[in-house]
Amino acid sequence: MAQEAKGPRSPLLKSEDWWAVWIGLFIFFLGLLRMSGADLLGWAVKTNMWFNLSQALSPVSATYKNLPGFVSLLLTYVFMTAILSFGVAIMGGKVGRFIAGFTVIFWITYACWMIGNNVYVAATPDQYAKLKITSSLRLTGEAGFVVALIAGLLIGNFWPGMVKFLQDATKPEWFVKTAIVILGARVGLNALHSTGLAAQVVFRGLCAIVEAYLIYWPLVYFVARRYFKFTPEWAAPLASGISICGVSAAIATGGAIKARPVVPVIVSSLVVIFAVVELLILPFAAQAWLYQEPMVAGAWMGLAVKTDGAAAASGAITDALIRAKAASVLGVKWQEGWMLMTTTTVKVFIDIFIAIWAFILAIIWAFKIENRQGEKISTGDIWLRFPKFVLGYAGLFILVILIGLGVGKEGAKLLNAGVGQADTFRGIFFALTFFTIGLMSNFKKLKEEGMGRLAVVYVVCLAGFIIWIGLFISWLFFHGITPPVVS
Numbered sequence: 001m002a003q004e005a006k007g008p009r010s011p012l013l014k015s016e017d018w019w020a021v022w023i024g025l026f027i028f029f030l031g032l033l034r035m036s037g038a039d040l041l042g043w044a045v046k047t048n049m050w051f052n053l054s055q056a057l058s059p060v061s062a063t064y065k066n067l068p069g070f071v072s073l074l075l076t077y078v079f080m081t082a083i084l085s086f087g088v089a090i091m092g093g094k095v096g097r098f099i100a101g102f103t104v105i106f107w108i109t110y111a112c113w114m115i116g117n118n119v120y121v122a123a124t125p126d127q128y129a130k131l132k133i134t135s136s137l138r139l140t141g142e143a144g145f146v147v148a149l150i151a152g153l154l155i156g157n158f159w160p161g162m163v164k165f166l167q168d169a170t171k172p173e174w175f176v177k178t179a180i181v182i183l184g185a186r187v188g189l190n191a192l193h194s195t196g197l198a199a200q201v202v203f204r205g206l207c208a209i210v211e212a213y214l215i216y217w218p219l220v221y222f223v224a225r226r227y228f229k230f231t232p233e234w235a236a237p238l239a240s241g242i243s244i245c246g247v248s249a250a251i252a253t254g255g256a257i258k259a260r261p262v263v264p265v266i267v268s269s270l271v272v273i274f275a276v277v278e279l280l281i282l283p284f285a286a287q288a289w290l291y292q293e294p295m296v297a298g299a300w301m302g303l304a305v306k307t308d309g310a311a312a313a314s315g316a317i318t319d320a321l322i323r324a325k326a327a328s329v330l331g332v333k334w335q336e337g338w339m340l341m342t343t344t345t346v347k348v349f350i351d352i353f354i355a356i357w358a359f360i361l362a363i364i365w366a367f368k369i370e371n372r373q374g375e376k377i378s379t380g381d382i383w384l385r386f387p388k389f390v391l392g393y394a395g396l397f398i399l400v401i402l403i404g405l406g407v408g409k410e411g412a413k414l415l416n417a418g419v420g421q422a423d424t425f426r427g428i429f430f431a432l433t434f435f436t437i438g439l440m441s442n443f444k445k446l447k448e449e450g451m452g453r454l455a456v457v458y459v460v461c462l463a464g465f466i467i468w469i470g471l472f473i474s475w476l477f478f479h480g481i482t483p484p485v486v487s
Contacts (some may be wrong), residue, residue, distance in 0.1 A: 001437065016174040019087040021392035024181025026083065029394055031185075031422035035407075035414040039063045039420040044079075045072040047110075047117050049131070049141070053417060056114050060424050077106050080428070084174075094168050101169030104162075109435040113323060113428070114153050116144025126320030140313040145272050152438015154418070163439055172265045172436040179429035180248050181392035183308075183351075185419045186426065188336070188400030190348045213350075213357060215469060216243035220461045222427045232369050233257065236361065237264045242461050244357065246271035246306035247430070252354050252365050252390050256362040257369070265437045266451065270458055272434065275310035275356055282467075283314050287321040291329065294322050295478040296471075298339030302346030303470035315343025338483035355394040428444060 012018050028041045042061025050056040057069025064072070081102055088098045116122060121143050122134040137143070155162050163170075217239045225234035236257050242248035247268040256263030282304060286297035301314040319339040324330045404415055443451075 009086065013090050014379060015388070016087075016091070017177065017388040019091065020174060020177035020181055020389040023083055023087060024178050024184075024389070024392050025396070027425050028185050028419075028422045031418035031420075032403075032415075034418035034421065035403075037281065041418075041424075043067060043072055043075050044068065044421060044424045045076040046142075046424055047113055047141070047427075049117050049119050049122055049127075050114075051119050053114075056117065061419050065202040073110065076425075076428070077103075077110075077129045078108065080416045080425070097168040099169075101166040105166060105432065105435060105439075108151060109148050110428070112148035112435065113144035115433045116147045117141045124317050126316050138317075139276055140279065140310065140315075142272065142276065142307065144311055144431055146276060148431050148435040149269055149272070149438045152435040153441055153443075154438075155179060156439040156441055157443050160180055166264075166282065166439060170436045171245060172433045172440065173261045175429045175436065175486060176247065176251050176265070176268070176433040177255075177389040179426045179433065180251060181325070181396065182422050182429070183248060184393035184396035185400050187348060187351045187393075187429040188205050189416065189419045190344060190345040190402070192401050192404040199324065213244065213353060215473075216466055216468075219465060220457070223461055224457050225464050228457050230453070230457070231381050232365075233259045233263055234267075234454070236365075237267045238457060240357070241267040242306065242458060242466065244306075244354065246275060246308075247433075248351070248393075249354050250359070252358040253361055256358040257365045265433070269434065269437050269441070271455060272310075273304050274458055274462060275305055275307040278305045279310045279314050279317075283317040283321055286318045287325055291322045291325040293479055294319075294326070294334060294339050295342050295472045295481040297322055298342030299346050299474035299478045300352070300471050301339075302343040303474060304467050308351070311347050312344055314338070315340040318343070333486040335486055342478065352397065355397075360392045388417070467474050 026468060027041070033040050034042075042059055042063045044060045046058050046060040048055055048058060049050050057073055059065065059067045059072045081099060084102065085095050085099055089095045116139070119131055119133060120136045121139055122141045123133060124138050124140060128134060128136075139146070164272055171237050218314075219236050220239040220242050224230045226231070230238070237250045237253045237259055240253040241264075241329075243249070249268040250264045253259075254261075254267075282301060286300060290297040290300070297318050298315055301318055302311055305311040305314045319336065322339060323334050323336065326334060400415070400419065404412060407415060441475070
């Protein structure tokens, strides 16, 4: 946390929590101006899946198509450095040291992000024909998060001098909170699109959130507390990370219960690693077991795979694999995209309730978990505990839906473009998060905190009941439903 400057300062300007809101909103509104014809974020860099480096970078908007990719990346670095440094200055931090450290962190992180987007690392089987390749590691672009985490871990454990130099800019909580605020706009856009889907799929997707919040979460929390003896500080973010939406839910939960910063960021690193493992296994299991129940397979991906990107990729792979098998074994050609739609619909409804769940946990922790006997809890205490960045997430979610419902077809296209431009920064903030998580993760200290036991809890819960309960719930709500047949 940045040091506070001397003198009176508004609570809205003192914390990284609030500055995540202000920066996330600022980026979103710059993107939203796309609807008025002003393309103010179109120069931002987009990382493409690439065969050679000349294909890796491009501006996010066609308006700036003649802008070289490296220039776009340089402008993105300057913009992010400026807005983050402004926040550091207002909070009373050491701006010069922040800029020096952030410069190194940004360029190393982006190199890792580019490596993760190489075709032979990121491409999934449904993309092979289009890309004219026959094999890859099938990790999706989220492999960049894993590469960034590994790079951070190497520096964090073997180069202490560099860690000290970067410490003023090593702010994984700030980065991920800002990313989550921007994510609210993307989730709102996805929910807006879902209103036009088949009513039964949307309804059943809504019902499926009961599983994530009221079945998964208590079970994981119980296992972590009862059998692995974790404190509530560790058990709650772990339960949210495994049960709900991975990184976003773990960070929101950590804020709601006032956990130490190291707790949710370590849980987040586990979430990403295990999501990649699930991505490599579950779609092929779905093809083998569920090729006659395609919508069950799609819902299963949404309930079992815990990060948005990996869940969507799993849904896309499952869609391609099951349609191919159904065509050869059953002689049925289903329309493309319905299984993926089911995955994303289920995932969206789970994501929507993160803010509500954080509020519920803040109340429970205030009144039950940490309340001393005879101590009175006021509304102000709950407000102080509540993670403020979740307000930004919820606010953008609602705002995007209201705007989307009030514009026509052309306006919706511009809204899509604006949210997409803002979402580019969300991906970069997430990548920065995982690199800086690595910087903070000293293996010796992690062992003392019980990192190995955390991983065991994850494996036990995921393989022991989450995957199978998810499969059962998916079958309960979606069996017998099939996509339209290609005429």
